[in-house]
Amino acid sequence: AQSVTQLDSQVPVFEEAPVELRCNYSSSVSVYLFWYVQYPNQGLQLLLKYLSGSTLVKGINGFEAEFNKSQTSFHLRKPSVHISDTAEYFCACSTQGGSEKLVFGKGTKLTVNP
Amino acid sequence: KAGVTQTPRYLIKTRGQQVTLSCSPISGHRSVSWYQQTPGQGLQFLFEYFSETQRNKGNFPGRFSGRQFSNSRSEMNVSTLELGDSALYLCASGIRLAGYFGELFFGEGSRLTVL
Numbered sequence: 001a002q003s004v005t006q007l008d009s010q011v012p013v014f015e016e017a018p019v020e021l022r023c024n025y026s027s028s029v030s031v032y033l034f035w036y037v038q039y040p041n042q043g044l045q046l047l048l049k050y051l052s053g054s055t056l057v058k059g060i061n062g063f064e065a066e067f068n069k070s071q072t073s074f075h076l077r078k079p080s081v082h083i084s085d086t087a088e089y090f091c092a093c094s095t096q097g098g099s100e101k102l103v104f105g106k107g108t109k110l111t112v113n114p
Numbered sequence: 115k116a117g118v119t120q121t122p123r124y125l126i127k128t129r130g131q132q133v134t135l136s137c138s139p140i141s142g143h144r145s146v147s148w149y150q151q152t153p154g155q156g157l158q159f160l161f162e163y164f165s166e167t168q169r170n171k172g173n174f175p176g177r178f179s180g181r182q183f184s185n186s187r188s189e190m191n192v193s194t195l196e197l198g199d200s201a202l203y204l205c206a207s208g209i210r211l212a213g214y215f216g217e218l219f220f221g222e223g224s225r226l227t228v229l
Binding site for chain 1: 206
């Protein structure tokens with residue numbers, strides 16, 4: 001079965017600074033990878049996904065992520081954050097032809113300070 | 115296109131009662147998954163239904179059950195509520211293809227408080 005580890009539970013940054021939220025996965029088969037964002041009192045919204053092809057994936061709100069198979073990582077980055085990016089971010093993984101279940105990491109709470 | 119709709123949004127119950135939560139998926143989506151979200155445990159998978167059949171089940175006691183109707187709408191039921199069942203229950207719909215389980219689209223959740 002696959003698993004997802006988000007290395008930081010909380011990340012505080014200042015507005016306009018760059019940010020990286022780290023995600024590592026474990027799976028014996030090929031995977032699909034996703035990043036979701038959850039704003040307070042809301043459900044999760046898809047930011048971006050990696051299915052195949054280019055390892056650099058661009059998503060909404062200026063976020064991007066890079067799939068690194070050798071390091072089993074899928075880190076999320078943004079070059080300049082805004083106050084409105086304050087939210088919880090979840091990395092998720094499903095396996096190709098496997099149990100076909102979407103497994104989530106425990107989340108990283110990003111706080112952008114003025 | 116309408117999103118995933120969950121009802122009710124908020125509810126308060128007492129220990130020992132039961133609760134039923136409802137989810138209407140995005141039109142055309144036949145897969146519906148349920149998750150429990152708590153501050154301590156994060157997002158935990160409850161179960162997934164596809165074409166009225168349970169396809170996957172998480173590690174929850176039998177007090178947690180669900181079903182899916184022919185129009186893909188889904189309900190989950192929790193019987194004999196315990197204090198620890200207080201959580202945000204999220205429903206998500208998606209597309210399931212052979213060998214591929216893609217991204218999920220989430221509702222805003224039903225926040226259950228057990229007193």
